[in-house]
Amino acid sequence: MKGNLFMPKIFITREIPEIGINLLKEKNWEVNVGPEGIISREELLEGVKGADAILSILTEKIDKEVMSAAGPQLKIIANYAVGYDNIDMAEAKKRGIFVTNTPDVLTEAVAEHTIALLFAVAERIAEADRYTRAKKFKGWGPKLFLGADIKDKTLGIVGLGRIGSEVARRMQNGFDLKIIYYDVYRNEELEKKFNIEYKELDDLLKSADFISLHTALTPETQHLISAERLKIMKSSAYLINTSRGPIIDEKALVEALKNKTISGAALDVFENEPELTPGLTELENVVLTPHIASATKGTRDKMAEMAAQNIITALNGQTPPNLVK
Numbered sequence: 001m002k003g004n005l006f007m008p009k010i011f012i013t014r015e016i017p018e019i020g021i022n023l024l025k026e027k028n029w030e031v032n033v034g035p036e037g038i039i040s041r042e043e044l045l046e047g048v049k050g051a052d053a054i055l056s057i058l059t060e061k062i063d064k065e066v067m068s069a070a071g072p073q074l075k076i077i078a079n080y081a082v083g084y085d086n087i088d089m090a091e092a093k094k095r096g097i098f099v100t101n102t103p104d105v106l107t108e109a110v111a112e113h114t115i116a117l118l119f120a121v122a123e124r125i126a127e128a129d130r131y132t133r134a135k136k137f138k139g140w141g142p143k144l145f146l147g148a149d150i151k152d153k154t155l156g157i158v159g160l161g162r163i164g165s166e167v168a169r170r171m172q173n174g175f176d177l178k179i180i181y182y183d184v185y186r187n188e189e190l191e192k193k194f195n196i197e198y199k200e201l202d203d204l205l206k207s208a209d210f211i212s213l214h215t216a217l218t219p220e221t222q223h224l225i226s227a228e229r230l231k232i233m234k235s236s237a238y239l240i241n242t243s244r245g246p247i248i249d250e251k252a253l254v255e256a257l258k259n260k261t262i263s264g265a266a267l268d269v270f271e272n273e274p275e276l277t278p279g280l281t282e283l284e285n286v287v288l289t290p291h292i293a294s295a296t297k298g299t300r301d302k303m304a305e306m307a308a309q310n311i312i313t314a315l316n317g318q319t320p321p322n323l324v325k
């Protein structure tokens, strides 16, 4: 058998936590890792050549051209993310390539970042921090940085998946908000379990004080939060997004924030990452973080292990555990 052994080639498009890389290296497989920064398209097309497995990052578009550049032996694309809108799923299916993601292990981290953003924008934390650093603080004031009330307010969750329901549970149990939700699938079991109420999307937008987005990006959810929908929200409402940027019409959001159509927004994701819509950074009533909701040490390690394990299973000829659709 010697000399005839199957020696898989794995291309990791960007450095991920070592624990995942080491799991693959321990197999004595050929493991190549892309550059430190975001990989260029040319480097990506070159790097995937001959790969049996690609471990991809959400900043890379994995389309027909990349799959062709890899070659017909490509068995699996293991995305280092729960979302997989960066992958051409139809093309992967046509070619019989497995696509996997990293669900569950990041649910708590993303839910916690969502809640941190909600509080940051409601309590005006980032704005007050800038003010204090700028040495503008001249002493305690009865009306200094008045924020929004949170207890007993209504939180509208758009997309009651793993992350959406974790945010709902924590906000209700921990901070006494009333929870309403919209999803394409109504889930009466979760409604009972969490004591939450289903609303049609526009009804939710009309009545929520805080709106948090937790849907996947698909052609149906692109610009789900449109200029028209921003107009039906309360002028006291806050919008939080830790899902995917294009779900909001970002230009319309900048207008809405400028005109105080809504009170504020907290965003971890952007329509054309890493570009920001002009005007966004000039607004005081918005909190911005650079797509880091799942970025905790423990979570990123678990994501790395999970992606590696998906590859190991697929290259051993079995169906990987986190296969998506």
Ligand code: GLV
Pocket (backbone or CB within 6 Å): 058, 080, 081, 082, 083, 084, 106, 243, 294
């Ligand atoms: C991050 O945005 C992810 O989808 O995991």
Ligand code: GLV
Pocket (backbone or CB within 6 Å): 082, 103, 104, 107, 161, 162, 163, 164, 214
């Ligand atoms: C993703 O993990 C979700 O179901 O929210």
